[in-house]
Amino acid sequence: MSGEFALVLHTHLPHLKGHGVWPVGEEWLFQAWAGSWLPVTRMLERLADDGHRDVLTLGVTPLAAHQVRDPRLARDLGTWLGGQMWRSEEQRWHTDMGPEVVELATFYWRHFADLLAYHQDVEARGGLTAVWADLAARGVVQLLGGPATHPYLPLVADPTLIDAQLASGLGDHAGWAPAPSRGLWVPEMGYRPRGPVGDPTAAPVRVDRYGTPTLPPRGPALPGLEEHYAAHGIDHVLIDTATLWAGEGRPGRDWTANEVLASGEYADLPALHEGVLIGDGEVAAFARDLNVGCHVWSAAAGYPADVWYRDYFAHGTFGTHPSWRVTDRSLPPDAKQPYVPAAAAERVEAHAQHFHGELRRTLADRPGGVVVCAYDTELFGHWWFEGPAWLEAVLRRVATDPELRTTTLASRRERHPPTRRLRLPESSWGHAKSHASWVADTTRPMWQAIDEAIATARAALAGGRGRPEAREQVARELALLMTSDWPYMVLRGNAAGYAEERVRGHADALANLCRLIEEGRDDVPEVTRLAAVDDAPRDVSAFLAALDPSTAPAAAG
Known part of the structure; x- marks a missing residue:
């Protein structure tokens, strides 16, 4: 053969x-x-x-x-x-x-x-x-x-x-x-x-x-x-x-x-x-x-x-x-x-x-x-x-x-x-x-939005704060913000406006959820509304453990 x-x-x-x-x-x-x-x-x-x-x-x-x-x-x-x-x-x-x-x-x-x-x-x-x-x-x-x-x-x-x-x-x-x-x-x-x-x-x-x-x-x-x-x-x-x-x-x-x-x-x-x-x-x-x-x-x-x-x-x-x-x-x-x-x-x-x-x-x-x-x-x-x-x-x-x-x-x-x-x-x-299809001056704000979202999420979720539904939705919005398609669509695709809109949308949703958690008002319909649209990934336990190590399961000893 x-x-x-x-x-x-x-x-x-x-x-x-x-x-x-x-x-x-x-x-x-x-x-x-x-x-x-x-x-x-x-x-x-x-x-x-x-x-x-x-x-x-x-x-x-x-x-x-x-x-x-x-x-x-x-x-x-x-x-x-x-x-x-x-x-x-x-x-x-x-x-x-x-x-x-x-x-x-x-x-x-x-x-x-x-x-x-x-x-x-x-x-x-x-x-x-x-x-x-x-x-x-x-x-x-x-x-x-x-x-x-x-x-x-x-x-x-x-x-x-x-x-x-x-x-x-x-x-x-x-x-x-x-x-x-x-x-x-x-x-x-x-x-x-x-x-x-x-x-x-x-x-x-x-x-x-x-x-x-x-x-x-x-x-x-x-x-x-x-x-x-x-x-x-x-x-x-x-x-x-x-x-x-x-x-x-x-x-x-x-x-x-x-x-x-x-x-x-x-x-x-x-x-x-x-x-x-x-x-x-x-x-x-x-x-x-x-x-x-x-x-x-x-x-x-x-x-x-x-x-x-x-x-x-x-x-x-x-x-x-x-x-x-x-x-x-x-x-x-x-x-x-x-x-x-x-x-x-x-x-x-x-x-x-x-x-x-x-x-x-x-x-x-x-x-x-x-x-x-x-x-x-x-x-x-x-x-x-x-x-x-x-x-x-x-x-x-x-x-x-x-x-x-x-x-x-x-x-x-x-x-x-x-x-x-x-x-x-x-x-x-x-x-x-190389990174040329994802990194350029025009996509730098997208990468900055990811960094800001990580910092915001960690501060809001620290110590187990927030209702489970709100915490999970914060993790989903961050995960979707990380999608590689968004910067690629700006630099190599034909729908840059859509990609930029999606990044803003996920970043704004995460920031709003974190604000509600910090204010103790995360039992509002907004959480349910966001979860009905952005429902992937379903299981975000690994993301929550990364964002708030205090709630991560203890390692087997």
């Missing part, structure tokens, strides 16, 4: 329940849930029914799991899917857009009717987490947990809050998955070795030409993040290729313009195909393979940019679904050609064949090696409409190839334990493989 293909999917969105509807808010959640999470799950069930096992690794963050378990959101998704079917009917009347667009109305009606039927079936079986748990129990997927609210861990300066995030998130995962999580998709693939933590609330010492800030240190040297992971039962995590590159002491290179390695560089990076142990511990790091993965990720040359695929950004007008193909990336949306589903399906098969060939070529010189490709689940279906079909075609091709096999990360680690050790540098998957 030439080698193994480890596909890893990251299922995550921030907590959107009750925080707006459109264009950002619950609409975003429903688009990802219906467009990606349901189709990918249905694809996995088809593979399972055909006898496939050890197919892929599925990361599900606690915030994603919490929201798909919410009965109100599940009902509203059904209503939303019905609305998409109604929009398909409206499309029949948009004759001014040409007959090809009108004819797509039937295609879309069937698409959303099928999704609605599958959603109802999934809910009848206990919801998505129940189906994911069943797939894991049957050996089809490995499930990855995550920290409670997806914080950017390299810049969390309080080790007790790192542990609280891990304890809360992994505890939530254990509550619905068939087994505790052994692996972790670390938020943003962020890593920090043992040493001081950079201060994102202060002006950087310098900023290089790629936007990477060198942050002044704050506080004492802390354990490396892998030490926290090991303490919580985690024995493997994901990192980026650039992290391995730097860990091997290779010279700096520009990771912003072209992430793909030249053939010589690529062949001389053996850790990319084996995994490594981080430092002196037993936590293994698997790196995503940028050279293979770029065939999907690359905005300019990746498969989703093919001229026959549906264009995500060509939305048309009110009352129609996106009904235009990429055509030419230089054209404005109103100059695109109509989408042709049959032609797109042919390109799916061609691209699956090409990707399969890339796997074979890559592994041919490394018998027994592994190629790790890691993507956001939301890419498949929501962003790349044809993505779930492509995934299924690739996985079926690999399964029938005697020279290849699919594997989960846990299975790979068990059958081929890494032996090589590397000391890895501070890094992420983001812009320039």
Whole structure:
């Protein structure tokens, strides 16, 4: 056998329940849930029914799991899917857009009717987490947990809050998955070795030409993040290729313009195909393979940019679904050609064949090696409409190839334990493989808000003050304030205003709750109102122990 293909999917969105509807808010959640999470799950069930096992690794963050378990959101998704079917009917009347667009109305009606039927079936079986748990129990997927609210861990300066995030998130995962999580998709693939933590609330010492800030240190040297992971039962995590590159002491290179390695560089990076142990511990790091993965990720040359695929950004007008193909990336949306589903399906098969060939070529010189490709689940279906079909075609091709096999990360680690050790540098998957996607002048107030909230919460909760409901809500607001999506949306997303509003909202709610606790007036309806909206994480005992050590359970003696 030439080698193994480890596909890893990251299922995550921030907590959107009750925080707006459109264009950002619950609409975003429903688009990802219906467009990606349901189709990918249905694809996995088809593979399972055909006898496939050890197919892929599925990361599900606690915030994603919490929201798909919410009965109100599940009902509203059904209503939303019905609305998409109604929009398909409206499309029949948009004759001014040409007959090809009108004819797509039937295609879309069937698409959303099928999704609605599958959603109802999934809910009848206990919801998505129940189906994911069943797939894991049957050996089809490995499930990855995550920290409670997806914080950017390299810049969390309080080790007790790192542990609280891990304890809360992994505890939530254990509550619905068939087994505790052994692996972790670390938020943003962020890593920090043992040493001081950079201060994102202060002006950087310098900023290089790629936007990477060198942050002044704050506080004492802390354990490396892998030490926290090991303490919580985690024995493997994901990192980026650039992290391995730097860990091997290779010279700096520009990771912003072209992430793909030249053939010589690529062949001389053996850790990319084996995994490594981080430092002196037993936590293994698997790196995503940028050279293979770029065939999907690359905005300019990746498969989703093919001229026959549906264009995500060509939305048309009110009352129609996106009904235009990429055509030419230089054209404005109103100059695109109509989408042709049959032609797109042919390109799916061609691209699956090409990707399969890339796997074979890559592994041919490394018998027994592994190629790790890691993507956001939301890419498949929501962003790349044809993505779930492509995934299924690739996985079926690999399964029938005697020279290849699919594997989960846990299975790979068990059958081929890494032996090589590397000391890895501070890094992420983001812009320039640094903190640049989360730290800049415009996001400094967000990091300052987190620091202020921690100090305010500790002062208000000290000595066990406050009613349990109010104390728990303070912890939830802080946990949600730490979400890494907020600074990322400001610097790399397209909804900076929404992210800034969310940070202000959680910071103001926490400050108000702390004031009520200090004044002895925390028995007001405001506590119940906030808890009805921001109800994740459910179990915040670990956060409360970190914020108010006087109430932490005594260690076993």
